[in-house]
Amino acid sequence: MTAAKVYTGDVEYFPSVQRIAFEGPDSDNPFAFKAYEADRVVAGKSMAEWFRFSVCYWHTFTAGGQDPFGPATRTFPWDAPSDEMAAAHERQDAAFEFFTKLGVPFYCFHDRDIAPQGATVLESESRLEQMVTRAKALQQETGMRLLWGTANLFGDPRFMNGASTNPDFTAVAHAGAQVRAALDATIALGGENYVFWGGREGYASLINTQTHRELAHMARFLGMARDYGRANGFTGTFLVEPKPMEPMKHQYDFDAQTVIGFLRHHGLDGDFKVNVEANHATLAGHAFAHELQMCTDAGLLGSIDANRGDPQNGWDTDQFPADINDALHAMIVVMRAGGLGRGGFNFDAKVRRESVEMEDLFIGHILAMDNFARALVIADRIAADGRVDDFLRDRYATFDSGPGAAFERGELTLLALRDHAVDHAVAHTSGKQEWLENIINDLMFRG
Amino acid sequence: MTAAKVYTGDVEYFPSVQRIAFEGPDSDNPFAFKAYEADRVVAGKSMAEWFRFSVCYWHTFTAGGQDPFGPATRTFPWDAPSDEMAAAHERQDAAFEFFTKLGVPFYCFHDRDIAPQGATVLESESRLEQMVTRAKALQQETGMRLLWGTANLFGDPRFMNGASTNPDFTAVAHAGAQVRAALDATIALGGENYVFWGGREGYASLINTQTHRELAHMARFLGMARDYGRANGFTGTFLVEPKPMEPMKHQYDFDAQTVIGFLRHHGLDGDFKVNVEANHATLAGHAFAHELQMCTDAGLLGSIDANRGDPQNGWDTDQFPADINDALHAMIVVMRAGGLGRGGFNFDAKVRRESVEMEDLFIGHILAMDNFARALVIADRIAADGRVDDFLRDRYATFDSGPGAAFERGELTLLALRDHAVDHAVAHTSGKQEWLENIINDLMFRG
C-alpha cells in the first residue's frame, strides 16, 4: 500500500535518511519503526490499511517554526530559489522524497501549500494547475495518493473577517473561487476527501456580527461546493473539521456535535462527514476519543487529524501524538467502527520550534506512527480478551428484551414507565470503572 | 404583575425585611431596589414584563451552603420540624413570604424541593400532590405564578448512572414516574414551562458507556414526556438546559448548539426550547451572550437561568449575577429577540456559603435584579442611539441586493462566485470592534 521505492528529485533533501524500515522493539535506531509494521495484519487488516497514514504539506514543508513571538527557526533548502514557482517545484520534490522515505501512502495539502498565490485569481488558478499536473506525475511515479485537498481560506487578509461567513459578499466570492480550483485539483489528483476547516469562520466579537446570517451563508456555501464537486466527478467525502476558537475568538464549527447538528439541519449530512483533530477536541473541552465517539454514533466519522495539544496550554500546539492512552482510546473507537473507510490518519502536527534538524521531521512522524501502531495492537488485545466488551453488553441487557426493548422501540408511554417503577426497585450496580481501567492497563503491558 | 401584598404563614420567617421597594440610585438601604422599578416602561414593556423574574426553590429554601468540603452553614428555621411533611409546609410558607416580600411574579421548583421523597413511588406521588394542592392555594392567595416545574433526576442514588440514560431500564422507569408526577404538578399549578436538566445524563467514563444507545434513550424519553404533557393539557414550553459537565465528567446536553442539534434531529424542536444558564455557558467555554445568540438564531431561546460563575473556577459556583457587562450583552440579545415570551429570568443562584444571615437571601436577589434592570436601560439606550445597529446593517449591505442577495437566495453556483471574484477585489474594511466597545462603554455611563 506504500510507495515501492524512494523518490528523489534533482536534489536529495534528506540525504542522511533512507527508507524507514521496521526494526522491532529492541532497535535504538532513531530512523526505524519499532512498532509500525505496514503489512502486519491486525484484526483482519494490515496496519497500513487501518491507518492510511498521511503527511500534511503545510507543517512539514512550508512552516519553519514561526510563532507569535518569533520567526522561523528552520530554513528549508527548498525555499532557496527566489522564484516562487521554482521553489514550489523543489518543495514538491522534497515532499515526495519525504513521503516515500517515510513509507506513508497518503498526503494532504491546501492550495497555497503547493502553489503560491498569484496576483490575480487567474494567476493563482494557473499556478495551482501547473503544480497539480506536476503532482499527478509524481503520484503516478511513486504510487502516493491524496487523502484530501483543501483551500486556505484564512491566511490572506481578504479573509480576515471570514471566508464564506465574511460580511462582504466579494470575500465570499473569492472563497468560492479558491474552493472551485481546489476541488478541481482534488478531483484531478484522485483525492479521497475534500476538507473544510473554517479558520476564520466565526467572530472576534458578537457586537459587530450577525451570526444568524453568517451561519446561513456558510450552509449555502457548503451546498454550492458540494453541488460543484458532484457535478464534476468528485465521488469522495466532503469533511468539516471542528475547532472551537483560534484564530477567532469563537469559531462556528466548535466541536463534533455542533458540526453534526449543522450538517443535519442543512441537509448536508449525506455528503459531508467530520474530520476530527485531536488538539481541536481538547481545546473544545473534550477528550479526543469523545469526539470520535460522537461522530461514530452519528455515522459521520470521516477522517482524523492525529496530533495532540498540551494539557496546560490553551492554543493549538499541534504536537506529534506521543501519548499511548490518547491513541489507545481513539483506536478502541475506530476499531469498533470498523475503520475510517475513505478517511485516514493525517498528521496535522509539527515538530517543536526548537527541533531544527531536518531529520527531526522524520523523527516526529516515527514517534506518531509507532504510537498508533502500539495502540492498534493493544486495542485488538482488549477486543480479543473480551472482558470490556462483555461488561458493556451485560450492562445494557435490560434493554435487549421485555419492557426495556419495548421502550427502545417506542412502544411505552410515560405512564407505563411509571407503572413499571411502582413495582420495581433499581438494582444498585457498580459502574466498575476502576476494574475496566485495570484491565486496560494490564493488557497494555501484556505484549 | 407582582403580588399585591406580602404573604406570611403562621410564622413570619423574615421579620426584619418588609416588602422591597424601589428607592432609586441614591438609596443606601440594603433592602431597597436602586434600579429595578417593576412598572417602569422600557422599550414598550414594563421591567416586570421584560424579566418575569423568578426565585428558585432549591438554592434559596432547601440548600444551606454545603459543599464537598463541609456541611451547611445556614440552618433554616423551617427545617426545624422533625416531620418531613410538616417542614415542607413551613418551607412553603417561608418561600411565599420571600417571593411576595421580594416582589417577583414567578418561582420554580423540582419535585423534591417542595415535597420530600417517600419510601415508595406511590408515597412520593401522594406527598407531591399534597404539596401541590397547598401551593395552588398559595398561588391563588398571592398571585404568584410558576415559571417552570421540573423533577430531580440526579440526587437519588438510583440515578447515579443516569436517569433517562441509565443503563438499567428500571432506573429509566423511575425517572419516568417522577417526570409524570412533576408534569401533573406543573399542569395543576399553571406552570408556563417544564424543564429537563440532565444532571446525570452523561458519563463518568467512555469505557463503560454506550453513548449511542443512551442518547437514543434520552430522545425517546423526552418524546414520551412531551406526549404525556400534551395529552394532559400542558400547553407550555418544554425546555432542555445545557450543561457540559459536573456532576458527570461529560454531560450530553453540553451546550446550546449540542442541544439544538439534538432536538432538531429527533423532531423535538416543535415543543422543546432551550433554558440557558449563564454559569453552564461559561463552563462550556462560551460567553453567556453567545449561548443566548445561538438559541435566538435557531428560534429556540426558551428561558434563562440568570447567575454567574467565577472566571477562575471550573465548577458551577451559581453566584448571583453582579456583572453589568454580562447582563448588558445578554439584554442586547434578549431585546433584539423581543423578549423571552413564556420564559423568564430565574435566579438559579445561591448566596455564598459564608453569607449566613437570612437577610443575605434578599440581598443576593436585589443585587441581581438591580443589575439586570440597569442592563435593560443601557441596552435600550444603545438601541435608541442607533450607532451600533446602523453599523451592523451597513456591514452586511452587500447581501441586501445584487449578487449577494442572489447568493442568499441560493441562485448562484460556485462558478458564479468564482467569476465574481475574478472581477472584484475585496475592500479592506475595519471591523471597528474598539469603536463599538467605546460606544457601549460611553452609553453605559451616560445615564
Add this chain to the structure above:
Amino acid sequence: MTAAKVYTGDVEYFPSVQRIAFEGPDSDNPFAFKAYEADRVVAGKSMAEWFRFSVCYWHTFTAGGQDPFGPATRTFPWDAPSDEMAAAHERQDAAFEFFTKLGVPFYCFHDRDIAPQGATVLESESRLEQMVTRAKALQQETGMRLLWGTANLFGDPRFMNGASTNPDFTAVAHAGAQVRAALDATIALGGENYVFWGGREGYASLINTQTHRELAHMARFLGMARDYGRANGFTGTFLVEPKPMEPMKHQYDFDAQTVIGFLRHHGLDGDFKVNVEANHATLAGHAFAHELQMCTDAGLLGSIDANRGDPQNGWDTDQFPADINDALHAMIVVMRAGGLGRGGFNFDAKVRRESVEMEDLFIGHILAMDNFARALVIADRIAADGRVDDFLRDRYATFDSGPGAAFERGELTLLALRDHAVDHAVAHTSGKQEWLENIINDLMFRG
C-alpha cells in the same frame, strides 16, 4: 516492610478479598497485583521502599460518594452503629483489615476521620485520644505505620471563613486547638510527617478580605505549630500541600512555587516541605511532574498525594492514578531525587461514585499501585539506557568549564557577557524533544 499478616476485628468487612498477592502480568485476577511486587529491587531499593504506599482514611472509609448533586452511594457497614464512637471503632477495624489485606505499609488520617468531633474542645480531644490509643495498639499488632497525620480545619462551619486565616481570632484559636491535638496524636503514633492542607485558607472574594493580614496569620500559625511539635518530640517533617482553589475561589497555597516562596520568606523551610498532590497540580495549570521538579529543585519535596484529575474537569476529581505517562514522568523526577525520604505515595483518591461495591475500594488501589510499579521499572530502564541523561548532560556542557562555568560562579560581569557575544555566534542546536519522546515510548514497551 508490610504487615506480616492480615488483621480482622470482630467482624470481617471484606470477606471476599484475601491478602492481595503479586501474580504477574498474565493474571486476570482483579484482586492480584500484576506489576507491584513489594520486595522486587529496582535501582537499589525494593518497590516497597521506593513508594512507601499509604492509604488515606477519609476517601476510603468515611466518604461514600456524596457530591454537590447527590448523597452517598456506598453505605459502609462500619457506619451502622448509632453510637458515633462505636462506629469509629468499627471503622478503624475495617481500615486495618483493608490496609493489611492490600499490603501497604502506611496510612494517613485527619483527626475527624478517626474520631468524631465532640460537643466541646475537651470532648473532641478526649475522643481523639481514645482512638489514638486504639490505633497505637493496632499499629503494634499489624506493623502498620502512620505516614502523616493532619487536622480537618475546613469541614466545621466555624472554619467557613478560614482556619488560621479566619478574620475572627477565636476561629484561629479553634484551629490551634485541633492542630495541637492532631500533633499529639501524630507524635503518639510515630507519624513520619504532619500535613497542612489549607482547605479554607484563601478567599471567596477579595472585596471582603485583607490578604496581607491573613497571610501573616498563616505564617504565624505554622510557626507556632512547628514550635509546639518540636518541643514535644516531633522529629518528622511538616508538610504544606498546595491547592489553587476549591472550596475557596482562591487558596493561598496555590502551587509549589507559591508555597516554596512562602516557606522561605517566613523562615519555615528548615522544618516544612511540600506535599504535592497530582490533581491539585493540574488544577493550578501545571503538570504533576512539574510540581515535583520545582520542589526537588528547592530541596523541598516532602511527600506525594498520588491521584489524578480529569483533564476536562475543573474540580478535584481525586481519581486513582491510572495514566502510565503521568506516573512515569513523576517517577523520573523521584528517582533522580533518590526517593522521597520520610515521605511516601499516599492515595488521596476515591473510587467513582458509581463504583459501589466494597471490592471496588481494593481495585482502585491495585490500579494505582500497579501503575506506579510499572512507572518505576520504566524509569529505571530509561536511566539504565542512558540516552536521555547523556543528552541532558551534553546540552548544558558549555557551563561545565570556561566562561560558562565562570558565569555560574558569579565571576562575570554583564560587560563580559557582551564581549563574549561580540566574538561568538550561537550554535543552532535542536532541542530533540521528539527524539527523546521516542526513546521514552520505545523503552516503555521494551519490557
Add this chain to the structure above:
Amino acid sequence: MTAAKVYTGDVEYFPSVQRIAFEGPDSDNPFAFKAYEADRVVAGKSMAEWFRFSVCYWHTFTAGGQDPFGPATRTFPWDAPSDEMAAAHERQDAAFEFFTKLGVPFYCFHDRDIAPQGATVLESESRLEQMVTRAKALQQETGMRLLWGTANLFGDPRFMNGASTNPDFTAVAHAGAQVRAALDATIALGGENYVFWGGREGYASLINTQTHRELAHMARFLGMARDYGRANGFTGTFLVEPKPMEPMKHQYDFDAQTVIGFLRHHGLDGDFKVNVEANHATLAGHAFAHELQMCTDAGLLGSIDANRGDPQNGWDTDQFPADINDALHAMIVVMRAGGLGRGGFNFDAKVRRESVEMEDLFIGHILAMDNFARALVIADRIAADGRVDDFLRDRYATFDSGPGAAFERGELTLLALRDHAVDHAVAHTSGKQEWLENIINDLMFRG
C-alpha cells in the same frame, strides 16, 4: 504632565486626528475623551499622575496584525522605506506624533522596536545608539518620557531555547549584550524602570531541561544586570513581568507569587519589583486584581501592563481593557496602595487584527483610558462612601487588641490558642459578599 503640543515629523501620519481632547460624557466624537480628564484631581492627585499612561511601541507601531494563521492586515506607511534605518526614523516620528496627539506622558519599547537588529552585535549596538540619540531629542522637544525600556530576548532564533536560561552559554552572552545596550539606552533616555519579560525563559518539555540550573542562571543574570545598571547610573526600578506560558509550554515567571518568591530567594527584591500584566494574570488562573494585591502585600508592585484577555481564549489576546469591573477592582487596589510610584499604566494592547484603519489605534487607546478614568472615579467614590472599608476594619477587629493582637505579635503558643478555644465559641458571622457587591454596583452608577 503631558506634551504641550503635538509633534509631527516630515510627514504627518495621522492627519485626520488632532490632539485628543476631553469632551465629557455626552460627546459622540470617537476622537475625544469622555471620562479621562488629565488635570482632574481625584483623591489628591490628577488623573495624569494616578495613571502615568504609557503607549507601547511594539503593538502600536511595529505589529500589523499577523497571527499564527495569517500575515499582517495593517500596512504602516512608516514601513515603506526599503532602508531599515530610514524606516526606523519614520516610525519614530509616527510614534511621537501619536503620543502627543493622544496626550500620554510616557512610552515604552524593546531595543528591536526602535532599532532594527544588525548583522553583528556591534552593528546592533550602533543602530540602537543612533535611535536613542534621536529619541532623546524628540523627548526633549515634546516632553515625552520613557516609562521603561527592555530588550527583546525572545524573537531572534538564537533565543529559541531561552535567553538567560538557554542551555548554551553563548546564547546567554548574547542576551547579556542586548541587556547591556538596552540598559544604556534606558539610562540615556531617563527611563523610570527597566523590564524583564522572560518570553522564552521556561521550557517546551521537562525531559530536555534542567530547570534547577536554568533558574540559577536566570538569577545570576538578573543580578549582573542590576549591578551593571546601578554602576552606570540607573536609579529606576527593575521589573520582572510574570507570564505563565506562551510561547513556552511553561514559563518560569509563572505569576506574581512565583516571581516574588524568586526575587526574595535570590536577594533581588531590593532592586526588582513586579510588572503585572492583566492578560498574563488571567492566563495564570488569577484575577488581575489578585495579582496586584499579591504584589502590594509584598511591597513589590512596580508597574502595570493594562490590557485584557478573552475569558474564553487561552492565549494572550492583548486586547484594550474595556471592562469596567476589571479596571475598578484594579483601581481599588492601586488607590489603597497610594499609586504606582515610578510605575505607570502601560497599554500592552493591540487593536484587533480586523481593525485596519490607522484611526483605530487611537480609538483603542481612548477606550482604555476612559475605562480606567471611570474606574478611578468610582474607586474614589467607594472610598469616600466608607461602607466597604468600615466593613473590612470591623471584620478583623479581634486582632486589633487582646489575645488576637498578642497572636499577631507572636506572643502566643499553640497551647494558648487551644486554651482560648476551650473557653470561646466562634461567632457565626456573615461574610456579606453580596451586600458589598451591591454597594459597589450601586456606587458605580451613582455618578
